[in-house]
Amino acid sequence: MTTVLDRARSLSVPRWARPFLIALLLVLILAITVTLTGQTQLTSSGTAEAAVRLALPILFAGLGGLWSERAGIINIGLEGMMILGTWGAAWAGYQWGPWAALVGGLVFGALGGLLHAVATVTFNVNHIVSGVAITLLGMGLTKYLSTLIFEPISQNPRESPRLQGFTEFDVPLLSSGLRALEQQQRVFVSDLAGLLGGLVTGLTPVVLLGVLLVPVSYLVLWRTPFGLRLRAAGESPVAAETLGVNVVAHKYAAVIVSGGLAGLGGAALALNPGQLGYLENQVGGRGYIGLAAMIFGNWRPAGLLAGSALFGYVDGLQLRAGGEAVHALLYAATLLAVVVAVLWVARRRWVPAALALVGGLVVYGLYWTIDTVPTEFATYAPQLVTLLVLAVASQRLRPPAALGVEYRRGEGG
Template identity: 40%
Template sequence: MLGPEMLASAIRLAVPVIITAVGAIYSERSGVINIGLEGMMIAGCFTGAAVAFYAGPYAGILAAMTAGALFALIHAVASVHFRVDQIVSGVAINILAYGVVRFSSLSIFNMATTTPHVDCLPKVTIPGLAAVPWLEPLVSKVSPLIFLAFLLIPFTAWVMNRTVFGLRLRSVGEHPLAAETLGVNVYLMKYCGVLISGALAGLSGAYLSIEHTQMYVEGMTQGLGFIALAAMIFGNWMPLGAMWAGLLFGFAQALSLRVVTEAIPYQFIKMVPYILTIVVLAGFVRRSRAPAAVGVPYERGEAA
């Protein structure tokens, strides 16, 4: 049960959580809570599959990221510009995305809850490593988005700690007034953080619909946007920690899919990954330190 196939399955299931959690880091490091990640994933799922059906998977992925960013822009305008409560705005995004996607699916495909089958990206095989029996399921004929998800971890760590953009983003999330005093455009950095989070949520949605199932099905995100937020908190707003949390959820989900027993109802087995997420989050949330100004509306010239 714990062989390479199990590990490969866990990684595939962890990818959307990892990508979305990394996106959440950008948003919350800028001081904006993004509860709307689930809705942005839904938008990415449908838009990616719909565009891929007509124009291919590459166009579908770009369209999914654009759709996620557009919904993120709505959230940014509401929460940053108009200073709407960020939780309320995020919940509204989730509801709006669900309604827009259902209406669009019905209008385009005459089906409210699904889309036709689409082509996925060409699979990638790492030469040499694929010849090793234990590694073969991990590096042979896998989605390139899996490699991209794990490359996002060191890239985001580098951006946050070694670049001017990342340091400014973090300063805005910690003390926006001090950042503004030093000449940082606080509003611009917040918009950038939220838009990046939306684009990455859209990308993870495209992974689900184009790479994982090769079609959009209503409800396919299964709350992964909220799981990604939990992974981010578990990881203490750090990409490496978020990755490990995502892998933990992926492993639990893969295990639940492989456990078949008549003694335990199937519904209870499906609950295991989510229960594990709650338990782990409850144990680590007190040790985590969120950005000091996260969730606090900011107005130019005023202390957060």
């Protein structure tokens, strides 16, 4: 028996390959669901393309939260910084074009981050109180500025004039080849082709920037002396100060970068091809969902990307296909719960396996008793998924040790 277990451990999957295997498993579950329910929108290229656009603002906001919280500053004000970013992007983009819109969103969001840094780092204001105040300030300030500047042009104080967007492009050959495979309607192959096809179709520089910032954030925060000092400020600021680290400067830098990234999330909303402009309340809680994606990812860039993709996918699915597709997603969730239960059984973890199985049975019972998810619930599917994911992931989270802890210069002296 010992020999068998030793061989099993020697055949364990390398760490770098696990995300790819998990992704393939999820595609297989979706492919089975499509075959059994007939809801082809679950794996269509259109759904994947919509998911990318909807995940972008969440990704930017989550990266902003990552930078701030790795330095020990809770940034619940991401929502307000995104709101400032949408207005700044619309104002700059209307005058100078889409690239200026990105810069405008970045600058306005960074100003919100600077205000949060002054409040929390310099004056030791409670991080939650400061974040809520910045969100309220962002909502009120953008409403005032929109009435002052946009209303004479658009004749509507709630929205800006239409902006010029980026030209969309596809990856040559790859996009057309995947589209051809998707149309063949082969189980798993066409499903995989549809999902991958949506990732290489209708791209813009904003999409490329969002994807690029994930590895850049990892390299800066985990592979540079600056990143090491910044994370030390979030783990043990007193110890970092005794080693000569300027903790205050690193916290300021982190929160300003955090605001700038959240502002880019607002710019991504303003430059969305379906919107192209500022619209009051268009952020719609995505700053909070970005924060949830960061927590789901355990304060790591790769996990954050996965969380953003999940929330963007659910949002895109409910927008394109409504309650019937979300209803089919319950079936997929049942299959996933069974797989998770089997994996726990293989590890001889009986309690988690039983909980996963019971959860799957409850979801399947819900799927069996209703024919479609009501529109009211389908609309809020991303928020419901956010709550569910955080509840499931809460047991494995490891936030920075000094997150939210007050710090005063000289404590390590």
